[in-house]
Amino acid sequence: MSIGNSPEEDRNPPADDPNPAVDDRPSIGQVLQQARIAAGLTVDEVSSSTRVRIPIVHAIEEDDFSRCGGDVYARGHIRTLARAVGLDPAPLVDRYDAGHGGRPAPTPAAPLFEAERIRPEPRRPNWTAAMVAAIVAVTGFVGFTLFSGEDSGATGGTVAEGPAPAKTSTKPTPTKPAVDPKPVPSESAIAAVPADKVTVILVADAKSWISAKGNDGKTLFDGFLEKGDKKTFQDDEKIDLVLGNAGPIELWVNGKKIEDSFEEGAVERLSYSKGDPEAG
Template sequence: MSWGEDLRIRREELGYSLQEVEDETKIRKLYLEALENETFSVLPPKVYSVGFVKNYARFLELDVNQVTQQFKLLAYGNEEHEEEHFVSTNNLNKPLLPSWLTATNVFAAAAFLLLAIWIGNYLVSYFAGQNIADEPKPPVSEPDKPVGDQIPGDTEKPDDVEEPDETILPPEKVIVAVTATQNCWLRVTIDGVHNFEGTITAGDERSFSGEESVIIKAGNAGGIDIEFNGNEIGVFGNFGEVKEQEFTL
């Protein structure tokens, strides 16, 4: 029995027609038939297709992660293996980073760290130069003739000036990632300030970050998946449910 047949059989066990599933999930009947027949060329781009599969599996009360992984292997097998190989190879060469560290956050933290180190080096050099300038110059005198085995120019070198170590840690933030599997009205408040309000469509992915808190209010809680500071929370609530939740450190 194939992957698509499993979906069809489960749908028929629950007593739903394709039209009824379309009405409930808002997934077009054309795409539902493509999933059950495994005609993946009919499907839209990957991000939308994966969202449809998650939504359909959740509607059929199946294991969402298992069904989604099987779909990715069937529809994007070579691409998935290449991505896994790339990730595993890089993991052997460098430590893992938290998933909430996006490229923008890493770049900003690196730039801030370099700036702090540059300022630290500048201050050390500046004050070291001030100390040297304040010291009185010794009177000029003729050099003494070497006595015995004394070697001219053999003088003690001053100890090296130790520069203080500085470690700058990136500031902790509240980061909430939202992925829409259905159309959903959304309102977002960050650190007490209204940030976003509008309708996101299936396949949309948005990320919101704040210093203290991020409040998410959804008009269709079952139509969005939530990820909080790199941890996957999963579906926000039930289909058609209005739900509001605050995320803090």
């Protein structure tokens, strides 16, 4: 009788091997790289067509998503690169979510509605302050004029009665500055844009990377907008935009708000010129 495992047991290990099977599928970066090569595209060409910077394209193809700036931007870059090389982005995004804690829960509707309701309110005190300043300025000017007239020309009792009608005439004067702002909407400052230029205003409701270029190809801005940040761009002919996280961006073009519904994490490439706003 032998002690220990028999030769047959040594040659045939038990079926319930505790080591799990290794996933031999190509990684996300490998899939994107192989599809790019199969499509005959270089990294420079993919970067130019998607506006995703070359170092980030290289990093994603090496499965390094740390340079994307977070999960939201990583998903957006994966979608953009997959479409550029002719792949369906959904399976790749699902694999990314499975390896990075899953997709985040959607933002509740109530806070979004509250933010939308509250956002225009900070602009209202500007009109109130302007009205108060105008009233104070007019009243001070009229009072100074009246007192100056009394000091220079008052020699008898008849002159002392002269300012009385002038004082009564000043009562309706302060109401004149208040009449003008009433018909102006709360976004009149945005609407008041020069007709001979293209004007684009961006307001971020959450962190988002944006790039803006003028008609001559010169970069006007390339970086991140934090929540509450606002950027205004003008050009004589055209402005090209790339929104890295288009969902939380509010957009006004030539004084008109763009009502397009952009998805969170989606990368949008837009172009606007003079006249009616029109997505590029």
